[in-house]
Amino acid sequence: MAVLAQAEIERYAAEGWVKPAWRLPPERVDEMRDALDELIRRNPGVRPEKLVSAHIEGDNGEGVHGSAAFLELARDPGIVELVGGILGPDVILWGCHVFCKPPLEGYETPWHQDGHYWPIRPLATCTVWVALEDSKIDNGCLRVIPGSHRAKLLHEHLHEDRADLTLQQRLAPGTFDEYQAADVELEAGEMSLHDVYMIHGARPNTSSRRRTGVALRYMPSTSLFDRSLRPVDGKTGVAVNFARRPLWLVSGVDRHGGNDFVTGQQPR
Numbered sequence: 001m002a003v004l005a006q007a008e009i010e011r012y013a014a015e016g017w018v019k020p021a022w023r024l025p026p027e028r029v030d031e032m033r034d035a036l037d038e039l040i041r042r043n044p045g046v047r048p049e050k051l052v053s054a055h056i057e058g059d060n061g062e063g064v065h066g067s068a069a070f071l072e073l074a075r076d077p078g079i080v081e082l083v084g085g086i087l088g089p090d091v092i093l094w095g096c097h098v099f100c101k102p103p104l105e106g107y108e109t110p111w112h113q114d115g116h117y118w119p120i121r122p123l124a125t126c127t128v129w130v131a132l133e134d135s136k137i138d139n140g141c142l143r144v145i146p147g148s149h150r151a152k153l154l155h156e157h158l159h160e161d162r163a164d165l166t167l168q169q170r171l172a173p174g175t176f177d178e179y180q181a182a183d184v185e186l187e188a189g190e191m192s193l194h195d196v197y198m199i200h201g202a203r204p205n206t207s208s209r210r211r212t213g214v215a216l217r218y219m220p221s222t223s224l225f226d227r228s229l230r231p232v233d234g235k236t237g238v239a240v241n242f243a244r245r246p247l248w249l250v251s252g253v254d255r256h257g258g259n260d261f262v263t264g265q266q267p268r
């Protein structure tokens with residue numbers, strides 16, 4: 001069973017992240033790694049750290065040719081069950097970003113808070129970061145500042161005009177203490193969950209091993225995905241189109257009532 005233990009739920013509440021005991025079976029990891037290789041083949045012009053909306057099959061309108069295999073992963077009953085432990089029964093899948101860092105030259109992810117980028121009000125999201133390969137200190141695993149979500153405040157981010165970053169916004173100096181950072185080391189198939197306000201980043205991958213995480217983004221359906229908002233439009237270094245982004249209700253009902261599940265969906 002994938003249900004989060006009470007201690008895992010409490011850890012997430014206290015620290016803003018948790019690594020659940022549950023993990024993907026090895027055969028699912030193999031399938032997803034094949035899907036990743038195919039995704040990279042489909043997108044020769046896109047940096048593999050910037051495979052945004054990889055779950056939308058075909059030309060996704062955000063510069064990437066995605067694959068339904070990632071949508072299937074996002075709807076995996078085990079993963080949805082884990083998320084339910086954090087968000088409750090009513091859950092909307094609204095995003096998926098593949099952060100694949102090639103060996104030797106994988107981009108750094110600057111320290112940031114996700115909420116800075118997203119048109120969700122009230123702002124809420126639980127990200128499930130699924131490791132498709134071992135993600136360790138040497139190949140640039142995710143790093144987190146435990147407890148940094150608690151104040152529910154977004155700090156100032158500064159734009160950085162550098163090509164070798166996964167995102168071009170970095171938390172302003174002095175907004176947190178990097179010495180507090182914890183390394184989220186994962187084996188292939190393991191995952192971590194993190195809160196929308198929690199400060200995190202990752203070092204460049206200078207190792208000889210690739211490092212890939214699939215970030216699946218879920219919000220409670222009590223919030224609205226507001227297509228009219230454009231936070232940090234055009235300045236992140238990743239092309240996004242929130243106005244056309246499809247939403248999927250993966251569990252329960254739309255409690256807000258105003259979420260639009262039609263826009264962006266492909267005809268069936």
Ligand SMILES: O=C(O)CCC(=O)C(=O)O
Nearest residue numbers: 099109114129202213215
């Ligand atoms: O994998 C990374 O380097 C960054 C991931 C991240 O920022 C996220 O999942 O929100």
Ligand SMILES: [Fe+2]
Nearest residue numbers: 112113114200
């Ligand atoms: Fe992030």
